[in-house]
Amino acid sequence: MSLLMIGCGKMGGSLLVRWATSTDQEITIINPSFVKAPSGVIVTQTIEELADKRFDIIVVAIKPQLIEKVLPAYRRYLANSGCVISIAAGYSVSSIEKLIGEQAIMRIMPNLPAQIGRGVSALYANSKCSPAQLAIATALTDAVGYTHLAVSEDELDRVTAVAGSGPGYAFEITRCWIESAMKLGFSPQTAKELVLNTLGGSIELAMTSIQNVETLRNSVTSKNGTTEAGLSALMQDSKLDTLIESTVLAAYERAVALR
Missing domain, CATH: 1.10.3730.10 (ProC C-terminal domain-like)
Structure with missing residues (x-):
């Protein structure tokens, strides 16, 4: 599976390090905020460097206030059967759908101990997500600790209040x-x-x-x-x-x- 991570701050960087060493995803990151990426990760600085490549998973790891401006440009890089995963707090699935249309979309809310593989992540998937996509996303969150599958975004917000914060x-x-x-x-x-x-x-x-x-x-x-x-x-x-x-x-x- 091919995975593109848009942005890569503290939380995204923590996930990236674990994913690069604990999963078999082919990972590309764009515009990271750190200098050295984990071994095997492809680093690009601009969207143009992606050329015509399509990704099975696009992970949105930028600040919520930047999503509306940044995300639409990446829609063309999502494979037809691909999935968008957002780790941005408070940015709903419906808000993402307004930017890229009806797609398989998930939200993951991890917490800081993901850095050492002891994190807690809430995972919510919309109805467009297939069982296979959910299994892949769960494998990603399991790689950084404990996974709680939320049945609604409200439950994800409640997990955020208890575990995310x-x-x-x-x-x-x-x-x-x-x-x-x-x-x-x-x-x-x-x-x-x-x-x-x-x-x-x-x-x-x-x-x-x-x-x-x-x-x-x-x-x-x-x-x-x-x-x-x-x-x-x-x-x-x-x-x-x-x-x-x-x-x-x-x-x-x-x-x-x-x-």
């Missing part, structure tokens, strides 16, 4: 935790190592355990112990529940507004 929440909570460790007297490096290793071990345990996370939490919370004291402060008046809920809801509402 999720690393940002995780990094900010981690930053606050590290800052708290430093205020107890640890050096920045030691604080980082303590927090990240605690987080990493806890997450790995949660992913491999048959117990749910509430049970695991209770297993380290002795009555009148240090963990109970810490959790009492963290969960006071259900403030944490409310804060996390409002965080995810705000991200979802923004995704809806961008449609």
